[in-house]
Amino acid sequence: MRKVLPVSGREWCDKHFRLPAGSSQTAGRWTTMPLQVVPLNMMCNRNIRCVVFQKSARIGYSKILVGSVSCLQAQYNTNVVIYQPTDDDAKDFTIDEIDAAWEMMPIMQRIFPYLFAKNEKNTVKKKVGAGWTLDIKGTHTPKNTRRLTKSALFADEVDGWIWRFAKEGTPIKPARARLEGAAFPMERWGTTPTVAGESHIEVLMSEVDFTFRFYLPCPHCDHEQVLVWGDKDSQHGMKWENTKTSIAAKSRTAHYLCISCTQKIHYNQLSAMEKAGRWIAEDGTWTNDGIQFFSDSNEKVSTPRKVGLHCWAGYSINLSFGWIGLVEEFLSCGGDPAKLQPFVNLVLGELWEGDNAEKLDWEHLKLRREIWWAGDRKENPVHSRACILTGGIDTQDDRVEFYVWAWGVGEECWLVDHIVVLGDLSSDAMQEMAGKQLYNQYMKANGEKMDVSLWCWDAMGHKTDDVYKMSREHGKLWVIPIQGENKYGKPIASFPRKKNLKKVYLTRLGTDGLKERLYGRLNLTPKSINDPVPGCIHFPLDDDICGDEFFKQLCSASKKLEINKSGQRNWRWVKQYHVFDEALDCWNYANAALNILMQRFGFVLTEP
Structure with missing residues (x-):
């Protein structure tokens, strides 16, 4: 009869979450990377009403989403809806991410008795567990955002959603309506961004109270800074030697220059930097766990209700070729806008300004x-x-x-x-x-x-x-x-x-x-x-x-x-x-x- 007290999302996932072989580089037990601690804990934190995550690829967001949903259902019996851009996307997500992970997790087998059954309580669109339900739907039609009452909304690849329905406007509003009446309503929005001015995540990020970014201390001078790509005119950011002749040769010289001491930082130093990092908002509010928050004078403050997160692939410690691969990918674009836009969206996690930017005079x-x-x-x-x-x-x-x-x-x-x-x-x-x-x-x-x-x-x-x-x-x-x-x-x-x-x-x-x-x-x-x-x-x-x-x-x-x-x-x-x-x-x-x-x-x- 002893009640098990809830733990943080990071603690729960490190103990129970598993990575399926079909959709992960390394199958087996999940270990939360330093980069993922705050996003995972925020998404499981019921005191935060809204989390908006503008991110690149390669940082494990899909796994964070499945881990968060599983944690909430196991600890709080949370009724959840996951929205994908289309029904086909929803079906693939269920099969590749949810079913594949749950079948390897004993705790989900206990709270979801129909895990290995094929009936109306376990389909690619709906899961009915012990005291909770999970719906997985596409957002390409208005009917999929109606007739549901949930405690938590997880919206994936939001910028892949239809911009607006013909008669009902943006799909964001009817999706949010699913949370009406919930005791702890939770909105979780995430996507790689698309084009500025035509992006749902751009609108959602404008609504948050704070936007947190991951600040890392320089291994040479300890100055905290956000990693940025930079450009040829900046004195900091990602750099390489242009004196080399080939793209491959230039890429092999990839390094990062500190904004304070301008010393070189190399990819093999990134993991240690992230262990000492913290997420800081525009006003100085910071957290290193996504649960407790502090002011810029290190005084404890209340949990914000609406938060934004921004992160890009340069922070990932699991890149096959490290920063070398990112530089090579950038140089291969050759200034072609058709190739640069995917790089800006998928690697930098930024909105593409090329089409909507101010024109030259x-x-x-x-x-x-x-x-x-x-x-x-x-x-x-x-x-x-x-x-x-x-x-x-x-x-x-x-x-x-x-x-x-x-x-x-x-x-x-x-x-x-x-x-x-x-x-x-x-x-x-x-x-x-x-x-x-x-x-x-x-x-x-x-x-x-x-x-x-x-x-x-x-x-x-x-x-x-x-x-x-x-x-x-x-x-x-x-x-x-x-x-x-x-x-x-x-x-x-x-x-x-x-x-x-x-x-x-x-x-x-x-x-x-x-x-x-x-x-x-x-x-x-x-x-x-x-x-x-x-x-x-x-x-x-x-x-x-x-x-x-x-x-x-x-x-x-x-x-x-x-x-x-x-x-x-x-x-x-x-x-x-x-x-x-x-x-x-x-x-x-x-x-x-x-x-x-x-x-x-x-x-x-x-x-x-």
Whole structure:
């Protein structure tokens, strides 16, 4: 009849939790790493209402989640719901993480008599134990966040959840409603982050009272600091020797520089540093166990109700190749935004700012103009690394504007030409003049002549029928009428399977995605004319096609967050300060043309 007193999450897991062979590097008894002590204890601490964990991969979060749920059920008979992004994710999580671990844990066999049975009390969606229930659901449909009453909500991979339901808004609110009436309501949110401005974890982190980060003492000077990646201009953070020739050679020199004494710290010193570390919030509040909290003057304070945690892969002492592997992974990105975003999200545990970051000012962009041709630019305006030309066309009441862009490997691009034909496209004379511009040829320095391989022509407005006519006359698969859709999540270019009633291939563009792509790439700085930079956008030193007006138009949009009366958050692109935006739109159209060539016609960007 003796009652067993509850223990901390760390103590319980070290005694009872087991790691399954299928989803763990080392199967068997769990041992809490110093990095995991505070997150695990916080998630099991019933005095903390909300824990929000913005984290990278490789720090054992899935195991912490299963260990926390098991601890709460074994010690407090807590009714729990675990939410995953989709039902398939929920099913896989149940099989790979929950069932696999519980089958190795004698204590779960005692409190869950149906562990090895296959019936309605033990499914991939629901577990009914001795005095508790566990539901595992996806959040892709509203019905999965209804009709449940729980004491604890564990939300995994929150940034993989749908952004909002069509009629009910964000899924966060109905998920939270499951805790109404609970004596000790607990919310536990965790994810690797995605894109700034479109991230659930970004919103959740803004709601917490404190955000704790892991401070480690320097082995040389004892100065406490948060580990950061740093950059080439910072005097501290992750460093390597750039004098080496290969990525592998540079990576082998990986080390960390202390922010205080600037001495080198090596990966094999990390474990000892973490044993002496503590988690500190912005106001100086700190804890080294997630149970007791102290002020910056070391006086004991009450437990905070809503806490945030942030941690990244540089803290993990279980990395196969240590910091060497992280540096090699970073260098392998080569400045390519498509590769950098996963690194920022999954390794650094940070929001990707590339798409939504503030754009470079148009005057700064103008200073980046280059000369890549020999002699007269008009004679050979195409860069030697370019392998294809595409064009974007914008129609106004009194003119038609043509922009030609050259593309190389990694979608590196160069502005080749800008043509303005004055007149009303509805007239036969104007259609003839505009039609002639479609057949212009452009030359490289080696004498190779290039045609524009595909045009995308804006068909919105009251010139739609005229654009359709130009497509039919000059090539239905060469001059593509396009219509922009200002809505997030739309594909870059949805090329139709068949012609519409006007006998043309009207293609819908995801203009928001195109603008994000452009503005993310404008921050890529070319190193030199001869060094390729994937995604980099190059501008010629030529006022005729690339003057002040061009750059003002290119930077004419900005992204604004709108919150409607129902609390739904939506991003909208709005004109910033310039009335015209043809340069911006035509880059979008030319890039969409490139995507159509690659997706519809199988074109591959290769070295010329």
